[in-house]
Amino acid sequence: MVYFIGAGPGDVDLITVKGRRLLKEADVVIYAGSLVSTEHLNFCKEGVEVYDSSSMNLDEITQIIGNAYRQGKRVVRLHTGDPTLYGAILEQMRELDKLNIPYEVVPGVSSFTASCARVKREFTVPEVTQTVILTRISGRTPVPEEEDLEVLAAHKSSMAIFLSVHEIDRVVEKLKRGYQDENVPCAVVYKATWQDEEVIVGTLKDIADKVKDKNIRRTAQILVGYFLNDNGTYSRLYDKNFSHEFRDAL
C-alpha cells in the first residue's frame, strides 16, 4: 500500500496520529521538500530511503513509487497541509491506478485552518457568514472565469486565498471591487506554525503595503472577510435558551 499523507502546515506535531505512525513504519518516503519540514524525517526508522520531490517530475515520482511497491516496501508520499488541496495528488493517483498500485489518502491540517487558528478567529460566524471560500488568483495555473477573485468576493463570505501573496496588489484590487468596501479586514499569515511565522493584519486599504514592507512573496495565506472582526454575535450551539440533540433548553 502507498500512503499519501498530509504533513500539516509546518509544526511537525500537526500531523495526524495515523500519519505519524505510517511515517515511522515507512521504508520509502517521498516528501515535498519546498514546504514540508525535514524535521518529520527524524521520526522515520533507520535506513529509510528519502526523496525530495521538489526537483522531480511526475514520471520520476511514479517510478520511485512503482519500484518500491514491487519490492514490497512501504511507501509514504508526504504532502504539505492537507493533500486534497493544491497538492497535485490526482495525477499521481491516476498513474498508480494505471499500474494497479493500491493507495490511501490520509488527511492533514491545512494551512488555511492553521492560519485561522493563529489569528484566533472562526471562519463561520453567526449572522456574518456561514461559508468559507478557498481559492487562489490566476497565474500560470488558470482559474475558471466564474471563479475570478472579484466574483467570489462579491459573496462577502470568509476567504482563504492560497498561492497568491506574490500578487498581493492584483489580489487586493479584485477584492476591493468584489466586496465594494476598502475596510474589509485581512490577515496575511506567512509560514503558519513554523518558527519564522509572521502574522500581518490590516484591511484591504493597507495590507498590500504591509506585506511588501515585510517582503513576503511566498508561503502565505491571505485571509479576508468580516469574520476577522468579532461582531459580538453568539451561536445557538451554547445558547442556554436553545435545545438541541445533546442538550435541553433551560
Ligand code: SAH
Ligand atoms: N496542501 C496545502 C497547500 C499547498 S499549496 C495545504 O493544505 O495547506 C501551497 C500554498 O499553501 C502556499 O502558496 C500558501 O498559500 C499555502 N501554505 C502552505 N503552507 C503554509 C503555511 N505554513 N502558512 C501559510 N500558508 C501556507
